[in-house]
Amino acid sequence: MSSIYITAFIVGGLICVIGQLLFDVAKLTPAHTLCLLVVAGSILDGLGLYEPLIDFAGAGATIPITSFGNSLTHGALAEAEKHGLIGVLTGMFEVTSSGISSAILFGFIAAIIFKPKGNV
Amino acid sequence: MDEKKYAKLEQEISPKIPLMKNILKAFLTGGIICLVAQFVALFYMTYFDFTERTASNPTVATMIFFSMLLTGFGLYKKIGQFGGAGSAVPITGFGNAVISAAIEHKSEGYVLGVGSNMFKLAGSVILFGVFSAFVVALIKTILVKLGVVSW
Numbered sequence: 007m008s009s010i011y012i013t014a015f016i017v018g019g020l021i022c023v024i025g026q027l028l029f030d031v032a033k034l035t036p037a038h039t040l041c042l043l044v045v046a047g048s049i050l051d052g053l054g055l056y057e058p059l060i061d062f063a064g065a066g067a068t069i070p071i072t073s074f075g076n077s078l079t080h081g082a083l084a085e086a087e088k089h090g091l092i093g094v095l096t097g098m099f100e101v102t103s104s105g106i107s108s109a110i111l112f113g114f115i116a117a118i119i120f121k122p123k124g125n126v
Numbered sequence: 127m128d129e130k131k132y133a134k135l136e137q138e139i140s141p142k143i144p145l146m147k148n149i150l151k152a153f154l155t156g157g158i159i160c161l162v163a164q165f166v167a168l169f170y171m172t173y174f175d176f177t178e179r180t181a182s183n184p185t186v187a188t189m190i191f192f193s194m195l196l197t198g199f200g201l202y203k204k205i206g207q208f209g210g211a212g213s214a215v216p217i218t219g220f221g222n223a224v225i226s227a228a229i230e231h232k233s234e235g236y237v238l239g240v241g242s243n244m245f246k247l248a249g250s251v252i253l254f255g256v257f258s259a260f261v262v263a264l265i266k267t268i269l270v271k272l273g274v275v276s277w
Contacts, residue, residue: 015157015160018157018159018160018163018216019157021156022156023153025210026149026212029210039214040214041253045258048259049262064167065160069217070160070217072215075259078256082260083267094260098263109224112193113227113240114228116197117232122230
């Protein structure tokens, strides 16, 4: 039970190290790096490799942005399994709704509560 | 000055990136954020009716809530300066991009400012996530229909 905390820390840290290498060595902008990681997550799920990583590392795999690509693909595949090709389109946001809806909601709440102070 | 000379000169003049230090900081920051999230997931599994797999949804929402507080009080920027990719890659970085854009454009009004600019930075992540998910899922669905692979 306690080993999941260690693997979460290590796997989550390592995915961030990949991001840092893309920043510093490949000289990509943060936006390009995040897009690349999202695409990588969705391809890994297509190959069936991301779910085992979640079982192994828990939040270490679900919190990095790669899991966003993974859950988009996962929702699309789950619906496609039920409804065929049209499910690819309709199922996409089924799993990952919480990330986007909470980002929109909390973003709006934050805009109401907080005052802009320079570059937040 | 030709291109080669310029590239060499650029390399000499630009400050050396402390690569190992940056990697270590990113590892620590990203690892700690994921560790906190793992404890949040434990909370949802213990006190609510969530399994290990379904707990990730409320965990993501909670982490973005933390990100809202840290961004609003100007602390996430400081974490970002220390952690680099360690603070940008976790979902809290995605939340920070949305939330900071929302706060920053408040003065232009809620519709034209907050609403239109919220996804200024995060939009590209959503675009490429959706597009790649579409392509991957399409390819896999076709391959399954053809009997090459199974679900």
